[in-house]
Amino acid sequence: MNLPEGSTQRLIACRECDLLQRAVVLSEGGTACCPRCDAVLYRKVPDSLDRTLAYALAGAVLFVIANTFPILGVDAQGNHTSTTVFGTVRALHATGMSAVAALVFVTTILIPAIDLAALLYLLVPLRLGRIPPGVPAMLRLIQAVKPWGMVEVFLLGMLVSLVKLGHIASVHTGVALWSFAALMLLLAATAASFDAEGIWARVRVLP
Numbered sequence: 001m002n003l004p005e006g007s008t009q010r011l012i013a014c015r016e017c018d019l020l021q022r023a024v025v026l027s028e029g030g031t032a033c034c035p036r037c038d039a040v041l042y043r044k045v046p047d048s049l050d051r052t053l054a055y056a057l058a059g060a061v062l063f064v065i066a067n068t069f070p071i072l073g074v075d076a077q078g079n080h081t082s083t084t085v086f087g088t089v090r091a092l093h094a095t096g097m098s099a100v101a102a103l104v105f106v107t108t109i110l111i112p113a114i115d116l117a118a119l120l121y122l123l124v125p126l127r128l129g130r131i132p133p134g135v136p137a138m139l140r141l142i143q144a145v146k147p148w149g150m151v152e153v154f155l156l157g158m159l160v161s162l163v164k165l166g167h168i169a170s171v172h173t174g175v176a177l178w179s180f181a182a183l184m185l186l187l188a189a190t191a192a193s194f195d196a197e198g199i200w201a202r203v204r205v206l207p
């Protein structure tokens with residue numbers, strides 16, 4: 001059977017309208033869109049593996065700093081107190097706001113940790129020319145956890161708290177706050193450069 005120019009044998013279903021179509025070979029930086037609903041099917045990001053790995057490694061270092069060092073320090077009536085993000089979670093739990101504590105823990109600590117760990121689990125061996133076990137499960141996990149990571153919402157809440165607390169006490173920003181700001185940008189960069197199609201292509205090519 002003669003295929004149209006640029007088409008491959010591989011079939012792909014549109015995630016939005018379920019139209020079955022033949023995948024096309026993309027040039028660097030190209031985007032494949034569904035002919036029926038115009039949804040983006042996949043992209044070919046230049047140097048996707050190296051870029052995503054670099055962002056994820058930098059993100060992992062910042063994640064450790066963001067969760068180890070104090071995020072805020074407060075001076076009030078001669079007392080200085082500072083807390084980490086996990087300290088905030090414990091304080092919320094201790095004051096009876098367990099649901100909020102769980103929400104902060106899951107969206108700010110647990111999900112970014114799973115996201116970064118799954119990315120590094122996939123990308124480090126692939127960069128070294130090996131295929132790690134469980135690639136499909138890891139790709140599904142990355143896709144499933146992505147919407148639940150809300151570092152940016154947490155940061156926005158922190159900024160509002162900073163302004164409010166500034167009226168009643170002297171507030172100092174900690175290293176972790178800046179690390180979280182940089183982590184937010186790196187997680188966005190990781191999501192933009194991650195190319196699941198490219199990983200499938202590597203898995204198919206590597207023995």
Ligand SMILES: [Zn+2]
Binds near residue numbers: 018019035036038
């Ligand atoms: Zn479609």
